[in-house]
Amino acid sequence: FMRKRDTRLTTHGAGFNYSRVVSPALAGLIGIVEKGTISASIGKAVFDKMYDSGRSADEIVGAEGLAQIGNERALMTSVASVIEANRDAVAQYRSGKTGTFGFLVGQVMKATRGQANAALVQEAVRRNEAPGSRSPLEQRLAAGRAADIAGSPEHRQGRPDQEMGV
Secondary structure (H helix, E strand, C coil): CHHHHHHHHHHCCCCCCCCCCCHHHHHHHHHHHHCCCCCHHHHHHHHHHHHHHCCCHHHHHHHHCCCCECCHHHHHHHHHHHHHHCHHHHHHHHCCCCHHHHHHHHHHHHHCCCCECHHHHHHHHHHHCCCCCCCHHHHHHHHHHHHHHHCCHHHHCCCHHHHCCC
16 A cells, blocks of 8 residues: 555655655555455555545445455355356366366456455355365255155155154
C-alpha cells in the first residue's frame, strides 16, 4: 500500500509530506486486509477511493459491499455452479491435468466479482473435484443408490431381521 500511496503522490505532484490518506486511515486499511475482510487487490481499489474521497476504508467497504465472502457455505453455491458449467474442465482436472484447477478457481472468483476468499475457493474446488476421485456430490449420490439397493426386497432375501423391520 505504501508503493500505491507513493505512486498516487507522484502522479498528482504531491510530496511525501502531503497525502490525503493519513497514517491512521492507512493503518485501518491494512488492518481490514490482514483480518481478511477484503483481499489485497480489493484493498488497492479501496485505497484509491480513500485517496479520492477522504473516506475511511471501513466506510467504503461497507457502502460498496466489498467485503470478502469468507463463509464456505455461501461460496458453495458459486463453486457448484462453476463446476456444473465447466464439466469438461472438471473432467480434465480429475484426469490429472492440474492446470485446469486455476481455471476453475478463476471462474469462481469471476462469479463472485473477486469477493470470494481465494484460499477458501481453492480448498472448496480441491475438495469437491480432487483428481482421480469422485466429488462429494457424486459420493452422496452413490451412497443413496447403495442404500436403495440395500433396502430392496431382492437384497433382503434370506435376512429375517430385515423382513420384520428389526
